[in-house]
Amino acid sequence: MFIVFTRTLILFAIVVVTMRVMGKRQIGELQPFELAVAILISDLAAVPMQNTGIPLLNGIIPILTLLIGQMALSFISLKSIKARGVICGKPRILIANGKIQEDELRKEMFTLSDLLEQLRIKNTPNIADVEFAILETNGQLSVIPKSQKRAVNSEDLNISTNYEGLPLDLIVDGNINYTNLEKIHLDKAWLLDELKKFGIDNPDIVLFASIDSQGKLYWQNKG
Amino acid sequence: MNTLKIIISITTIGAFIFVSSFFTNRLLQNDAHILEEKINSVKISTKNKNWETAETEIDSVLKKWPTVESKWALLLDHAEIDNIEEALTKVSEYIEAKNTPLALAELASLKNYINHIPKKESFNLKNIF
Numbered sequence: 001m002f003i004v005f006t007r008t009l010i011l012f013a014i015v016v017v018t019m020r021v022m023g024k025r026q027i028g029e030l031q032p033f034e035l036a037v038a039i040l041i042s043d044l045a046a047v048p049m050q051n052t053g054i055p056l057l058n059g060i061i062p063i064l065t066l067l068i069g070q071m072a073l074s075f076i077s078l079k080s081i082k083a084r085g086v087i088c089g090k091p092r093i094l095i096a097n098g099k100i101q102e103d104e105l106r107k108e109m110f111t112l113s114d115l116l117e118q119l120r121i122k123n124t125p126n127i128a129d130v131e132f133a134i135l136e137t138n139g140q141l142s143v144i145p146k147s148q149k150r151a152v153n154s155e156d157l158n159i160s161t162n163y164e165g166l167p168l169d170l171i172v173d174g175n176i177n178y179t180n181l182e183k184i185h186l187d188k189a190w191l192l193d194e195l196k197k198f199g200i201d202n203p204d205i206v207l208f209a210s211i212d213s214q215g216k217l218y219w220q221n222k223g
Numbered sequence: 224m225n226t227l228k229i230i231i232s233i234t235t236i237g238a239f240i241f242v243s244s245f246f247t248n249r250l251l252q253n254d255a256h257i258l259e260e261k262i263n264s265v266k267i268s269t270k271n272k273n274w275e276t277a278e279t280e281i282d283s284v285l286k287k288w289p290t291v292e293s294k295w296a297l298l299l300d301h302a303e304i305d306n307i308e309e310a311l312t313k314v315s316e317y318i319e320a321k322n323t324p325l326a327l328a329e330l331a332s333l334k335n336y337i338n339h340i341p342k343k344e345s346f347n348l349k350n351i352f
Contacts, residue, residue, distance in 0.1 A: 021232075053301040061240060068236045075229050 003052050011045045011059055018067045023074075031077075031088045031138055037070045088137040095133035098146065108135055119143060165213035174204040174222070184211065195219070244346070247298055251341040254291045258284065262334050269318065269326045277318050277326075285311060299340060307336045 018041060022034070030038065041063055048059035077084040092104045094115060105115065116127065118141040124130055129149040134142045154161050168180040170191060181187060194217050195203060203209075209219040261284045268277035288311060296304055310333035317326035343350065 055297055055299060055301075057298060058300075064236050064240060068233045071229055071233050075226070075233075 004049070007052065007056060008049045010056060011049050014060055014063055015041055015045045018063055021067060022070055033073055033087060034070065037066050040066055091137060091142075092135045093132060094135050094141070095127070095130050098128070098131055100127075104135075110135065115141075163213060167210045167212045167218075169208065169210045170217075171203055171206045171209035171219070173208075174206060176203055248341065248344060248346070250294060251298070251344055254294070255337050255341045258287065258291065258337050259334060261287065262330055262337070265314070265318070266327065266330050266334075269323060269330065272321075272323060274318065274321050281311075281315055281318055285315065295340070299344070303336070303340060307333065310336055 019038070022037070044059050044062045044066070048054045048056055073087055077087050092101075092108055094101055094104050094108070094110065100112075100115075104110075105112070115133070119125065119127060119130065119133065122141060122143045124143050124145060129145050130143055131146045132142075132144040134144075136142055168177075168183060170177055170180055176188060176191065178188070181191065191209075192203065195201075195206065195209070198219065200206060200219070200221070205221050207220045207222045209217060211217050261280060265277050265280040265284065268274075268280055288307075292304060292308075310329055313329045314326060314333055317329055
């Protein structure tokens with residue numbers, strides 16, 4: 001049993017490193033070849049995990065081979081637009097200027113039911129509200145509504161807004177993030193002063209604290 | 224990841240796989256050849272009913288086997304290793320019992336199990352498909 005345990009840990013570590021090297025993407029955003037690699041890697045790792053008769057190398061070598069294959073294809077797609085078109089395909093416009101493109105639907109074997117379903121998922125249940133609908137290479141449908149149907153923004157109402165930068169976390173699970181404090185040219189003394197204003201003497205009891213671009217501190221104590 | 228890092232990573236991993244594959248095949252062929260020669264000697268001694276020599280020679284195979292086995296176990300399906308161990312045990316017993324036909328038959332099986340391994344692991348169209 002300990003053998004299976006050890007082999008599982010080894011293969012798990014290799015799979016985690018491999019997926020990490022492959023880069024950060026959600027499953028729904030993977031290109032077709034990346035999805036194929038992810039599925040293959042999980043299967044390749046599972047077989048030697050369970051079957052102690054198979055040498056570990058029979059799982060490790062194929063995983064490494066897939067890794068270099070995936071890196072090579074990604075690199076080629078990055079450097080060559082033509083190659084990217086072949087490897088990943090091209091986005092297809094399924095609705096252009098409010099009109100359904102039947103030919104494109106047929107080429108992608110995308111039925112009208114599929115199209116309507118995706119539009120509903122994208123919160124655009126009425127096809128008449130769609131200016132453009134583009135089927136991306138990762139299978140996601142991008143919907144651009146007609147200008148009269150899109151959400152109103154501040155620019156439409158002539159309202160000026162302040163710059164909104166990224167909020168930075170300052171305390172996570174009681175640990176102060178000194179890197180983020182340095183980014184905003186503040187220090188621990190300032191943070192402790194601010195926390196004292198809310199009756200908090202010790203940052204260890206703070207679950208999470210962040211600061212937004214307006215300088216407003218958000219915090220929550222541990223339960 | 225920048226371009227150079229990607230190229231170096233691909234080249235390093237690819238080279239590691241190719242080089243280790245080459246050396247693995249060499250290792251399997253060399254070890255199989257050494258064992259085959261010893262088995263051939265045992266076979267000749269057994270045919271000639273020279274039991275003392277046959278026993279000494281099979282002992283030499285049994286002494287050599289753990290070293291070979293420790294390397295082969297990292298590279299091959301363990302079922303293949305188990306087949307060879309079973310055949311070695313049987314040969315050893317048949318020689319001790321001075322049973323010529325069974326000893327020769329089992330020696331033939333053992334030789335086949337051992338020779339089959341480098342052939343199975345070599346890079347050719349038959350093995351790929």
